[in-house]
Structure formats: structure tokens, C-alpha cells
Amino acid sequence: DVKVTQSSRYLVKRTGEKVFLECVQDMDHENMFWYRQDPGLGLRLIYFSYDVKMKEKGDIPEGYSVSREKKERFSLILESASTNQTSMYLCASSVSRGAKETQYFGPGTRLLVL
Amino acid sequence: DQQVKQNSPSLSVQEGRISILNCDYTNSMFDYFLWYKKYPAEGPTFLISISSIKDKNEDGRFTVFLNKSAKHLSLHIVPSQPGDSAVYFCAARDITSGTYKYIFGTGTRLKVLA
Numbered sequence: 001d002v003k004v005t006q007s008s009r010y011l012v013k014r015t016g017e018k019v020f021l022e023c024v025q026d027m028d029h030e031n032m033f034w035y036r037q038d039p040g041l042g043l044r045l046i047y048f049s050y051d052v053k054m055k056e057k058g059d060i061p062e063g064y065s066v067s068r069e070k071k072e073r074f075s076l077i078l079e080s081a082s083t084n085q086t087s088m089y090l091c092a093s094s095v096s097r098g099a100k101e102t103q104y105f106g107p108g109t110r111l112l113v114l
Numbered sequence: 115d116q117q118v119k120q121n122s123p124s125l126s127v128q129e130g131r132i133s134i135l136n137c138d139y140t141n142s143m144f145d146y147f148l149w150y151k152k153y154p155a156e157g158p159t160f161l162i163s164i165s166s167i168k169d170k171n172e173d174g175r176f177t178v179f180l181n182k183s184a185k186h187l188s189l190h191i192v193p194s195q196p197g198d199s200a201v202y203f204c205a206a207r208d209i210t211s212g213t214y215k216y217i218f219g220t221g222t223r224l225k226v227l228a
Contacts, residue, residue, distance in 0.1 A: 004157070033216070042120075042203060042220035043158070058215065090157055101207070101214065102148070105157030 003027070004106035006091055011111045019078040021109050023091030031094045032074035033103065034058075034066065036087040043090065049074055081113045117141050118206050120219035128227050133191040135222050137204035140185060144206035144217075149178060149189045152201045152221070161202075162189070194226045 007022035023032065031050050035043040035058075045058030047066040055066050063085060067075045074093075078085055088110050092103040119138045127133045135149075145166045150158035164171040164178045164187065171178050177190045191198055201221045208215045 009155075031214070035218075040123075040220060042118075043205075043218035045215060045217075048215065056215075059217075092157075096214070101146070102160045102163065103216065105150075105159070107155070107157050 004091055004093055004104050006089075006106040006109050008109050009107060011109060013078075013081050013111065013113050015082060015113060017078075017081050017113075019081050019085075019111065019113075021076040021078075021089055021091075021111070023074045023076070023093075023106055024072055025074075025093035025104070026072065027093065027095070027104075028071065029093035029095045029104075030071070031096065031101075031103075032068065033092040033094075034064075034074065034076045035090045035092065036060070037090055037108070038087050046076065081111075083113050085111065086113045087111060116220070117208075118204060118217045118219040120202075120204060120222045122222050123220070124223040124225070126225045126227060127194045129196055130193045133189075133194045133198065133224055133226065135189040135191075135202050135204075135224065137187045137189075137219055138185060139187075139206050139217075141206070141208060141210070141217075142182075142185065143208065143210045145209055146207040147178070147180060147187050148205045148207075148216075149176075150203045150205065151198075152203065158203060191224075194224075196226050196228050199224055199226045 033048040049068040091106040148163040149161040152158040
């Protein structure tokens with residue numbers, strides 16, 4: 001079974017703090033993604049990566065950065081947390097299999113920025 | 115601008131009856147569609163998918179229908195069971211940028227009544 005783990009289930013941070021969210025997958029997947037989920041807005045893509053050291057901006061990258069130094073690990077960084085970054089953060093990984101590709105999600109990190 | 119829309123935020127269905135969840139999209143370049151199911155405090159889990167070259171895919175109680183001319187897909191669950199109560203997200207794969215990116219709808223909360 002594919003396993004995607006996220007470093008924390010719940011986090012409380014203060015405005016202006018630097019926040020690191022870690023995601024690890026154990027299936028040697030090439031592709032990794034960070035989303036945030038907000039009520040009424042669904043899942044929105046922040047950043048994704050198709051290989052080590054590669055990153056692509058998603059739909060809402062502002063205020064975030066990412067790091068992928070190893071294939072199994074994809075980190076999301078909030079350089080200076082703000083209250084509007086309070087959200088549920090979901091990491092996903094996938095492997096491309098021709099026309100079919102399925103994303104596997106971690107359990108999520110609920111971040112509260114005060 | 116929402117490219118993938120789930121216009122019904124919630125749906126209630128009696129146990130044993132059919133649940134129909136709908137999803138509309140605007141981009142004719144989407145080539146692959148997926149449905150995910152999400153329980154509270156968990157990440158989404160993959161349910162079923164369909165390629166844009168097909169109009170139907172079935173897996174047990176779950177069937178996805180794709181109507182490309184109407185840019186509409188639907189998920190049918192027959193028969194519905196109380197364990198199906200969850201939030202359902204449809205997602206579409208966008209290949210226009212040269213890299214694969216997934217666009218999610220806002221979700222429909224399904225409640226199956228015993």
C-alpha cells in the first residue's frame with residue numbers, strides 16, 4: 001500500500017513565523033503535490049514537483065515555497081506565516097502510468113496561524 | 115474562475131437508493147477525470163477515474179459517466195450505503211501547460227441515511 005505521511009496533524013503558529021510542513025512518501029513516486037483545502041473552495045494546488053530539485057507553481061503559490069532535495073520528501077515552507085494561511089494542507093504523490101495516474105494523499109496538516 | 119464545478123454542496127440519499135454526484139468543467143483540454151472521497155480528518159482517497167476517450171467506467175457499486183459534449187461527468191453509487199457518507203471531489207487533469215496538473219472541484223457532501 002502506498003503511504004504518504006505528513007509531519008504534523010495539527011500546528012499552531014504565530015503571524016510572521018517560518019513554518020515547515022514535511023511530506024514523505026514510500027513508493028518511489030516521481031510526482032508530489034501540495035494543496036490547501038478551504039471550505040467552499042475545494043482543493044487548490046500550491047506547488048508540485050516532477051523530480052528531485054524540480055518545482056512548478058500551482059494556482060496559489062504566493063506566500064509559499066517548496067523544497068525537494070530527495071525523491072521521497074517534499075517540503076512546503078511558509079516564509080512568514082499570515083492568518084490567511086490558516087487552512088488544511090494536503091500532500092499527495094503519484095506515479096505516471098501512461099494515460100492513468102492516481103494521486104495518493106496524506107492525512108493532512110491543519111494549520112492555525114494566530 | 116472555477117474550471118471544475120460541483121454545484122451541489124450537499125446531497126442526502128436513503129440507504130439502498132442511487133446517489134448521483136455531478137461535476138461540470140470548462141476546459142476541453144482536460145484528458146482525465148477522477149473522483150475522490152474524503153472522510154473528516156483524513157486525506158482524500160481515490161475512488162474511480164475515466165479517460166476522456168471513454169464515456170463510462172464501472173467499478174463495483176461506482177460508475178462514472180463522461181459527457182464530453184456537455185463537459186459534464188457524474189458519479190453514480192448504487193446501492194448507497196451509510197459508509198458512503200463523505201465529501202466527494204471530482205478532479206480533472208490539465209495537460210495544457212506541458213506538465214500534468216490537477217484541478218479539483220469544491221466538493222459535494224453526501225449523506226446516506228439509514
